[in-house]
Amino acid sequence: MTNKKILVVEDEVVLNKALQDFLGSEGFEVLVAFDGEDGVKKASKENPDLILLDIILPKKDGYQVIKEIKSKEKTKDIPIVLLTNLGSIDDVQKALELGATTYLVKADYKMEEVTVKIKEILGIN
Amino acid sequence: MNKILDSFNLKKQADQLGVSVWRSPGFLFILLGVVIIAAMLAVYFVSRNSDSVEYLLGSEFALVIVLLVVGNSIINGINEIARANKIKTEFISIASHQLKTPLSEINWELELLSGKFADGLNEKQKELLKNVNVSNCKMIRLVNDLLDVARIDQGKLPLVSEEIDLIEMIKEVIENNKNLASSRNVKIKTRSYVQVPKIVGDRKRLLVVLDNLISNSIKYNSKKGRVDVAITPEKERVIICVKDNGVGIPKNQRKNIFSKFFRSDNVIKNQTEGTGLGLYIAKNIVLQSGGDMWFDSEEGEGSTFCFSLPLEENERYGLSD
Known part of the structure; x- marks a missing residue:
C-alpha cells in the first residue's frame, strides 16, 4: 500500500471506473468526482x-477547476495531471x-503508463 | 516571386480546395479580368461609333450591371468553397474527438480485462483479447492521423520546442521496428558522423516522421532487403536519409507521393493496409520545423527518403567545439 490519495475528476463513467479499479489495485486510495464543482469541493475537503x-x-x-484549486492556500500545491483527449497543445x-x-x-496511454507518471510525480518507486 | 507564381498554379489551388480547376478562386479572378476588359472594350467602341449621349450612358450602365453580376457570382462561388472547406475540417475535428472517448474506454477496459482481471481466462481468450487490443490501437492511430490532417489543413498543428538527440531518437525508432524488420528479414544499418550536433524540435512529432520513413522502408522492401539510415550534418542543417532496396515508386506517380490519401500502385500491390496519410503528415511536420523533405526512387531498385532539420546557430557544425 502506498496510502497516497488520488482524486479522479472525470465525467465519463467508464473511464472514471476503470481508473478507480486500476489505481485501487495499485494500492492508491481513490476518490472520484464526475463534475468540476464536485472536484473542487473534494479537493479542499479531502486534500488528495x-x-x-x-x-x-x-x-x-x-481550466476553472485548476484556477480554483491553485488559488486556495490549502490546495495550491497539489500536483494536477491533465487527462485529455483534445491532444491539442493549444x-x-x-x-x-x-x-x-x-x-x-x-487514447494514447495505457493506465499502466498513467500510473508510472503518477508514481514519478509522487516520488514513489 | 515563387509565391506569386504559385497563386497562378490553378491545378494546385484547386487540388488543395478539393474543387475542379474552373471553380478555383484563381481561375474565377482571371475570368473576372477578362470580362472587365471585354466590357470596357465594348464601351469604348460604343462611345467611338456613336455621338448619342443616351447610347453612351446606356452602355456605361450595362457595364456596371455586368460587372456587379459577374463579381457577385464570383464572390459567392469563393465563399461557398471556403465554407465547404471549413465544414469539412471542422467535421473531421469533431468526429475525431467524439471517437476518441469510446476508443479510450475500450483501451482501458481491455487493459483491465487482460491484466488485473485476467484470472480465469484461458490462453485462447487471452489471445483474442490481444487481437482486439491490436485492432483498437490501429483505430486510435487512424483517428489521430485524421486529426493531424485536419490540424495541418487548418494551419493549427502545434509543435513544441525541446532539445533532441537525433542519434538516440533514431536508435529508439529502429528498436521499435525490430519485430517488423525481423519478420520481413530486413537488415537495418545506421551510418553517422561521430559528432552530430543536438537539434531543437518537437520530439514526439519527429519520432512520428522517423517511424514513418523507417517502417515504410521495411514494409516496402524486398525480402532480405536492406535499410540504410544516414545522418549527415551540414553547415546549417542536418540531413537524415533512409534508403531501401525495395519496389520503388513508378515514375508517373512520384509527384503525388506527399499528397494526402495518395498510395502508389506498387504500395497497394504489396501492402493492402495503410491510409496514405503518413508521408503527408511527416512532410508537414518537417516543413513546419523549418526543414524540408524529398526523395529519390528507381522502380525495382529502391527509394531514398531524406529530410533536413535546421541547426541552432550555436550548434552549427564546426562551431560547436
Missing part, C-alpha cells in the same frame, strides 16, 4: 496527494500555464 483532471467537464470545466498549454503539472492523452 494528486489530482487527475479531465478538461471537458460539466458544471465547471478543467488547450493543454493553457492548462499548463494555469498551473497543471503535466498532461496525458487518454
